[in-house]
Amino acid sequence: MLVLLALAIGAIALLAAAKADAVWFKIVPLGILFTGAFLIRSLGWFGKKAGD
Template sequence: MVSRTRVVLGMLVLAALAFGSVALLAAMKADATWFTMAPLGILSGGAVTAHSLGWFNKKAGD
C-alpha cells in the first residue's frame, strides 16, 4: 500500500530540487536541452529510487 502523504512530501522535495537545478542551469547559461533533461531526470530518478527503497510504503501499524 502507498502512503499518499509520503508520496506528496517526497515529490515536493524532488520538485524543489528540480526547480533548484533549473535556477542553477540558468545561472550557468546552459544549453536548452539541459533545462528539459535535468529536472525530468531528478524527478523520475528520485521517484524510482525512493520507491525502490520503500520510502513510499505504509508501515504495518499505519
C-alpha cells in the same frame, strides 16, 4: 516528492545562471524527478503498510 520538486527547481535556477542550452532544461529536472522517485520508491519510503 516536494523535496524532489525543490531540487528540480533549484537545478533549473543553476542551469539558468550557467546559461546552459535549452536541452539541459528538460533533461536535468526530469532526470531528478524520475530517478529520485524511482530510488525513493524502491527504498520503500512511499510504501504504506496495511493498518497504518
